[in-house]
Amino acid sequence: MKLLSRMEPAEKAEGIDTIASVFMAAGMIALAAVSGSVSVLAEGIDTCVDIVAAIAVMIGLKLSRRKSRDFPDGLFKLENLVAVGIGVLILFSAYALARESIQRLLSKQVKISDPWVAIITMAVVVVVTGLLAWYKGSVGRKVNSPSLKADSRHSWTDTIASAGVIVGVALNAAGVHYVDSIMALVIVVILAWSGGQVIVDAFKVLLDASIEKEVLDAAARAAEEDPRVLRVVRVEGRNSGSYRFLHVIIVPEAYDLKDAEATAEGIRKSIRSAVQNVESVQVDFASEEVDRLRVAVPLASDKSSIAGDLDSADFYALLALDPEKGALEDTSVLQNPVAAGEGRAIKLAVALAQHGAHRLLVRGDVPTGGPAWVLDANDIDVIGRSDISTLNEARASVASLLEGRT
Known part of the structure; x- marks a missing residue:
């Protein structure tokens, strides 16, 4: 019991299942030997397969989390290989049981002895197996373990x-002797279907099948809730064992190179909170398609004259130009959020980037040093126009501003 308490939830579920299966298998095989029921024997053999499967799952769960120099990201897909092995075992047991059942049908039918003992024993097996199937499925979904979910599905078919x-057995006791063999064949069909599903699901992950749509949608919603995200372009991902690897492409609300990693880390944390078993989240940034060209104009304290440089700008205007129509769509004048002092020009350049400016109109010297670096990092082109001295003149120069003429 102390050993079970130290196990991870998935390992603990398989440990409990293994212990219960040993007792059930021994009981059913002993009962089959006494009663002569081929269907009870079929269930006993199938439970032996369950024991092997549970041990294999526990080994896979333990090894999948190990990392090495050759496998720095871990052996997560080992769980899916284990699931394939479970599927093959299920199919093999189905074949063996089919052969035995057909031989019984073709030979003289045998009446089962002590049918009530068999019925009571199998009723206990139904209850125990059903509880184990529910427990393994619940834990498997919680930790997103493909091998545990596969084993849970197998246990439900056993139930x-x-x-x-x-x-x-009841019909055999009533005189319909061949029904016992027919029920064994029904078990064979269920086993074959279950084994095939387990193998197909495992191979989907081994072949890097995409993550479920609801998981991708949850990741997208988590990213969109970040105030620094303007739009989520797309979310992609793949499963590897119990773990998920996601790739998120976003358009930031205002892209500043210095804040890029902080934004990406915030998105990673949000997604990991919303989606279980995420091993890694790759965040890439994309630019919004330009439907409006935004030109920033630094202004003096009168909100009309163009400032000589970014340091002396108390206000700034944002001109929204329509490239297709060649027209001015909107003008907004905003106060410089940075008070006069050292670093004012750099901080204003950052503010312009946050407002999505594409071009900066200057009347005096072109910015250099830190401000120039910020503008360049955010793809803001600088237009030098000493002939334009007021905001109204800038508003009247739409054609040249669209062309970016200096």
Whole structure:
């Protein structure tokens, strides 16, 4: 019990399942030997497969989290390889049971002895197997373990099959002897379907199938809630074992190179809070398609005259130009949020970038040093026009501003 308490949730679920399966398998095989029921024997053999599968899952869960020099990201897909192995075991047990059942059908039918003992035993098996299937499925979904979810699906088929065995034994006791073998064949069909589904699901991940749409949507919503994100272009991802690897492309509200990593880290944290089992989130930035060209104009304290440089600008205007129509769509005048002092020009350049400016109109010297670096990093072109001295003159020079003429 102390060993189980030290295990991870997925490992603990498989440990409990293994212990219970050992007792159930021993009981059903012993009962089959006494009663002569092929369907009870079928369930006993299938439970032995469950034991092997549970041990394989525990090994896969333990090894998948290990990292090495050759596999620095971990062996996450090992869980899916284990799931493939479970699927193959299920199919093999289905084949063996089909052969035994067909041989029984073609030979003289045998009446099951002590049918009520068999019925009571199988009723207990149905309850225990159903509880284990629910428990493993709940833990598997919580930790997003493909091998545990596959094992849970297998246990649910066992539960249904065990219930069918009860029906077969009861009908055999009523005189319909061949039903026991037919119920064993029904179990074979269920096993074959379950094994095929487990293998297909595992191969989807091994072949880098995309993550479920609802998971991608949850990641997109988490990114959109960040106030620094203008729009989420797309979210892509893949599963690898229990873990998810996501790639998010966003258009930032205002792109400043210095804030890029902080924005990306904030998005990563939001997505990890919204989506379980995320191993990594790659965040890339994209530029918004230009439907309006924004030209920034530094202004003096009168809000009309163009300032000589960024340091002396108490206000600034943003001209929204329509490139297709060649027209001025809108003008907004904003106060410089930075008080006079050292670094004012750099901070104003950052503010212009945050407002999505594409070009900066200057009347005096072109910015150099830190302000120039900020403008260049944010792809803001500088237009030098000593002939334009007022905001109204700038508003009247739409054609030259669109062309970026100096």
